[in-house]
Amino acid sequence: MFKTENYYRVDYLGEEGMTETCLLSLHNLIQTHADLSYALLLTSKQSHAFILQDLTENYYVIRSGFTSGYSGEGPKGLAKALALLSKHRIETEEILIPTKLLNRLNNSSLNDQDIDFIYQQKIIRPIRLHDYIYPFENEVAQNTKSKCYYPLELPYSIIDDRIFDLALLFKQDPDSALTKAYKRLEDIIRTRTGIREHSTKLFAQVFQGENAILTWDVPDSAEIKGRINLFTGAYMAFRNARAHREKDENLIHQYREFLLINELYLLEAEAITIESK
Secondary structure (H helix, E strand, O other): OOOOOOOOEEEEEOEOOEHHHHHHHHHHHHHHOOOOOEEEEEEEOOEEEEEEEOOOOEEEEEEEEEEOOOOOHHHHHHHHHHHHHHHOOOEEEEEEOOHHHHHHHHOOOOOHHHHHHHHHOOOOOOOOHHHHHHHHHHHHHHHHHHOOOOOOOOOHHHOOHHHHHHHHHHOOOHHHHHHHHHHHHHHHHHHHHOOOOOHHHHHHHHHOOOOOOEEOOOOOHHHHHHHHHHHHHHHHHHHHHHHHOOOOOOHHHHHHHHHHHHHHHHHHHHOEEOOOO
């Protein structure tokens, strides 16, 4: 295939010398691109950058916000970045590059010849990546557990269309989005079944007993009972508290709750009407 001067697509992320922005960019890249499987650590003296490639030959460059050879945020950030790649099973190797090439990388001006040059370089052997991690093992372990660098985002691909507008509202007003989601689900079920009850009483009449109206086409009755319990349990544990008092909560809890109510919408959509005998 004929290649122009800039045939390769390269996205530049992070800021030179800014470890935090580079870590945030790497976490965001990994969370939003599931097809990353290989990374190169680009080393120029004590400065480090990364380049990753996806399955469609797009390249992602993390600028040189990482350093090594002393105790500080730059080396600590490099240790965290390498541990993150290992955690996500992204194979990582290291090469040496000239300072001029690193400068072009930081200036977002790599050309096709630069990319080819990078991938033609000899991999450093023996592998010394763990040497960058070892001095900061405690900090790396704490960072891995905290997940503080991962961006908080709702997975729009699995959000029920009937609350997609509320998923967008969630960014500005999580409490309002959640409250409306609970009310809307009850309205949907009341409209579908003609039952005028509210909250758990509504679900009991719709899903339980001899006069139940909705069920699921699953082979095990225990599965049906479990799904019913999800409706009643979610409303008892979360909706009622939200409706009757101001909750002391953090944003992560609100994200979890929105995904829970979304699951109820998806289950309602899968429910089938019980044929009258």
